[in-house]
Amino acid sequence: MQKPPVNSLNLDLLVALRDTLVKLEKEKCKGMILTSESPSVFSAGLDIMEMYRPDHNRARKFWTTLQDTWIKLYSSPYPTVAAINGHSPAGGCLLALSCEYRVMVGPKFTIGLNETQLGIVAPFWFQDCMRNAIGERQAELALTLGKMFSVDEALKVGLIDEIAKDKADAISKAEDFLDEQSGLPALARSTVKVAFREATLNRLLKNREADTKMFLDFISMPKVQQALEMYMQTLKKK
């Protein structure tokens, strides 16, 4: 990802990510490493400006493109690794969680689904991804708190798989993971992957319109708009 300053996921970046994922699948990609050009941020998550005082049609397109991107990434037949070389809150954490393996550069960055702290709610499929990675108990604790994990904490709870000392080390560890996968029969590998992920995927696939409506209704609430405005001001003041 290369959208300075913080790879916030606006409509344009999501369209680019989705189209890339579609292309990789068509071209029978052997493996993908998702990382960031930024030296300190993997992705700041959803672009708050897409949710603040939104145009209804654009907000719908934004959300359905996010759903498309997640579905493509989560169900990709080829192996995927997140080389998390910076902070990774909320939607950034979702992207990392949707890959098969996570290597994160330590020690100073943080990762987690922090939505509760912003006065917004992580959708059920964000929650499912966290639950699938760290288990029911730890996911409930993390999501209710909106906890951002340090790299050490993330490793301990199973949110990431390995710690790297810098980006080059993260890429090298990600390549090791891909090398290990490359010797396997591709169809058997992808069938097992999708079997593990099917229930989570189907939950969104069967409820896409309801999920979209919930998002649009939620961001239309004055209280939510107020919370987003205050949060943007805090970020700008910083």
Ligand SMILES: CCCCCCCCCCC/C=C/C(=O)SCCNC(=O)CCNC(=O)[C@H](O)C(C)(C)COP(=O)(O)OP(=O)(O)OC[C@H]1O[C@@H](n2cnc3c(N)ncnc32)[C@H](O)[C@@H]1OP(=O)(O)O
């Ligand atoms: C009842 C059930 C209903 C369910 C319905 C669902 C409802 C909605 C669900 C929405 C789910 C939301 C998911 C999200 O991803 S929300 C976004 C969460 N992201 C964050 O909280 C991260 C915020 N950013 C930061 O913490 C820091 O920026 C960061 C640590 C990432 C980097 O810090 P750094 O110091 O390097 O950079 P700055 O803070 O100075 O930021 C630089 C500029 O970028 C702007 N910025 C940062 N983050 C965002 C963002 N997410 N969107 C837009 N813009 C962002 C920041 O304001 C700075 O801008 P300026 O240079 O103009 O000041």
